[in-house]
Amino acid sequence: MSHSPNPSPSQSGSPFSGSAPRTQEWRHLRLTRDPDDGVATVTLARPEKLNALTFGAYADLRDLLAELSRERSVRALVLAGEGRGFCSGGDVDEIIGATLAMDTTQLLDFNRMTGQVVRAIRECPFPVIAAVHGVAAGAGAVLALAADFRIAEPSARFAFLFTRVGLSGGDMGAAYLLPRVVGLGHATRLLMLGEPVRAPEAERIGLISELTDEGRSGARAAELARRLADGPALAHAQTKALLTAELDMPLAAAVELDAATQALLMNGEDYREFHAAFTEKRAPKWQGR
Numbered sequence: 269m270s271h272s273p274n275p276s277p278s279q280s281g282s283p284f285s286g287s288a289p290r291t292q293e294w295r296h297l298r299l300t301r302d303p304d305d306g307v308a309t310v311t312l313a314r315p316e317k318l319n320a321l322t323f324g325a326y327a328d329l330r331d332l333l334a335e336l337s338r339e340r341s342v343r344a345l346v347l348a349g350e351g352r353g354f355c356s357g358g359d360v361d362e363i364i365g366a367t368l369a370m371d372t373t374q375l376l377d378f379n380r381m382t383g384q385v386v387r388a389i390r391e392c393p394f395p396v397i398a399a400v401h402g403v404a405a406g407a408g409a410v411l412a413l414a415a416d417f418r419i420a421e422p423s424a425r426f427a428f429l430f431t432r433v434g435l436s437g438g439d440m441g442a443a444y445l446l447p448r449v450v451g452l453g454h455a456t457r458l459l460m461l462g463e464p465v466r467a468p469e470a471e472r473i474g475l476i477s478e479l480t481d482e483g484r485s486g487a488r489a490a491e492l493a494r495r496l497a498d499g500p501a502l503a504h505a506q507t508k509a510l511l512t513a514e515l516d517m518p519l520a521a522a523v524e525l526d527a528a529t530q531a532l533l534m535n536g537e538d539y540r541e542f543h544a545a546f547t548e549k550r551a552p553k554w555q556g557r
Contacts, residue, residue, distance in 0.1 A: 294332060296325040306343035306497035315351025320359035321407055326382055333388035343501045344493035347415060348399040348486055357406025386441045389414040390512050393505035395496045399489035400424045410440040416508060419489045420467050420476040427464040448515060450474050500538045501556030
């Protein structure tokens with residue numbers, strides 16, 4: 269099947285997707301989505317293992333986020349875990365045991381892949397909401413950290429356990445992201461000691477976006493996802509991109525990037541639609557363009 273380089277305005281996917289078709293089945297996670305509201309939910313579905321991650325789960329998350337980013341049909345994504353907890357991190361038997369037999373080149377490939385998952389969460393053009401209940405440990409804590417919003421239940425606890433297994437606490441971008449979320453002092457304590465942080469403290473230090481009632485993290489994350497999906501998708505995408513890009517920029521470069529971004533958006537359909545809706549005293553009908 270050929271791919272036209274000039275899609276019609278009704279097509280939502282990127283015209284530069286190459287020959288690979290959409291993946292029909294993901295073996296290591298569960299994807300559900302409603303094409304009518306633009307919300308997708310990715311569920312880590314190994315409840316008997318507290319959703320411990322395998323090599324395949326990492327790779328599926330990386331590839332799924334890339335596919336959804338190209339399709340442009342998803343305007344908000346919920347990341348959740350099935351069963352008693354969000355995610356207990358990398359599977360001790362399937363990953364730690366296997367890595368002991370790998371050489372340096374293989375270990376570098378693996379660690380780069382896990383980092384690619386975090387980059388995919390941060391760089392995808394839609395907000396990601398982590399719905400956290402029970403444990404979010406190791407890589408699971410970093411996946412939640414990488415999300416744009418963390419909705420947590422009172423039972424939630426976060427633990428960056430990497431030093432507990434003899435590795436650097438700066439795994440998968442944690443040493444980059446965590447100080448920017450909770451500050452250097454808290455990040456040093458959490459990454460160095462690997463002690464669990466329960467929901468009340470996580471809320472106090474800014475690690476979670478919202479503390480909800482027990483059993484409500486999934487529903488509340490879905491509500492927030494629908495709210496975001498109903499909004500101006502391009503404005504959300506550019507806000508997320510600027511939040512990431514400007515973390516390391518001097519002020520002069522940041523305000524120049526802001527100016528260029530706003531000039532582009534001011535020439536867009538959503539900006540005109542807001543003015544029309546305001547004038548006509550109605551709610552805007554956002555197009556994401």
